[in-house]
Amino acid sequence: xxxxRSRYTPTARRRLATDLRQVCxxxxxxxxxxxxxxxxxxxxxxxxQLEKGLxxxxxxxxxxxxxxxxxxxxxxxxMDLGFVRRDDDPDDGRAAVMQLTPEGREALKRVRRHRxxxxxxxxxxxxxxxxxxxxxxxxxxxxxVDR
Amino acid sequence: xxxxRSRYTPTARRRLATDLRQVCxxxxxxxxxxxxxxxxxxxxxxxxQLEKGLxxxxxxxxxxxxxxxxxxxxxxxxMDLGFVRRDDDPDDGRAAVMQLTPEGREALKRVRRHRxxxxxxxxxxxxxxxxxxxxxxxxxxxxxVDR
DNA sequence: TATTGTTATACTCTATAACTATA
DNA sequence: TATAGTTATAGAGTATAACAATA
Numbered sequence: 001x002x003x004x005r006s007r008y009t010p011t012a013r014r015r016l017a018t019d020l021r022q023v024c025x026x027x028x029x030x031x032x033x034x035x036x037x038x039x040x041x042x043x044x045x046x047x048x049q050l051e052k053g054l055x056x057x058x059x060x061x062x063x064x065x066x067x068x069x070x071x072x073x074x075x076x077x078x079m080d081l082g083f084v085r086r087d088d089d090p091d092d093g094r095a096a097v098m099q100l101t102p103e104g105r106e107a108l109k110r111v112r113r114h115r116x117x118x119x120x121x122x123x124x125x126x127x128x129x130x131x132x133x134x135x136x137x138x139x140x141x142x143x144x145v146d147r
Numbered sequence: 148x149x150x151x152r153s154r155y156t157p158t159a160r161r162r163l164a165t166d167l168r169q170v171c172x173x174x175x176x177x178x179x180x181x182x183x184x185x186x187x188x189x190x191x192x193x194x195x196q197l198e199k200g201l202x203x204x205x206x207x208x209x210x211x212x213x214x215x216x217x218x219x220x221x222x223x224x225x226m227d228l229g230f231v232r233r234d235d236d237p238d239d240g241r242a243a244v245m246q247l248t249p250e251g252r253e254a255l256k257r258v259r260r261h262r263x264x265x266x267x268x269x270x271x272x273x274x275x276x277x278x279x280x281x282x283x284x285x286x287x288x289x290x291x292v293d294r
Numbered sequence: 295t296a297t298t299g300t301t302a303t304a305c306t307c308t309a310t311a312a313c314t315a316t317a
Numbered sequence: 318t319a320t321a322g323t324t325a326t327a328g329a330g331t332a333t334a335a336c337a338a339t340a
Contacts, residue, residue, distance in 0.1 A: 042331095
């Protein structure tokens, strides 16, 4: 809860917000560039939706905020790459059931491994005190981004 | 400097790196969605290069890792929007000198203001102790991303 | 008649190759 | 001959509209 009197003025809070946003966006950009050739951004995030358990093309399109025809095309491409499998829904003749193949899971793992390796290299040289700060920050930021 | 004995095992460090990367990418993604209709990503980052002082189309293309024709097209669009101005280089008849217009600066400011407003809303409710952690984390992360 | 998904078509961003103008 | 930039053309992702099949 925000106390009535805070050491942080509105200006200081705004400044902190700006700095945090910028540094997060720069980290994100750099991490994304690692192994960027493995999967295009829309392909990666589509695989993530499948990993989360979404299986219907329409649901995935809505989750990714793209049109149904775009998702149709993306899923076709991912099937060509062998990362996604399509089956007919036994309960609804109109619907399709998409799922990750083992190769698709491996592709996700490879991309994440590269990104994580880059980030690990960044924090490698930090002191325990600095790691303590980042460890607490991780928890606060995770809480804050979701609410 | 990394001490010889650390409370952080290699596994704990890897876990921290992964968590930090993920939360930064999620914050980045959400912030980017704020006012996403104002400028496309490639337009925004091109304006940022001009803001940094780059003026030659070729230099900007290299900085953005896109081809010269792509940058040519992007700059034409930004000129149509009134965000960028083009002059001939007086010293080199082949070259062009691009610069931000006041409208271009305003557009950058608007996008950043929306993103910052989103981030400010996220940290608004935090306690002073939590803000202290984030304030220290901001400094550590900024140092770490550049090196 | 509504819903799921694809096909048809067009627009944008990207690239490579070819071109113009200048150094 | 090399460099700066544009034009020509093609490939990929996106959208809307129209369509097929099923509920």
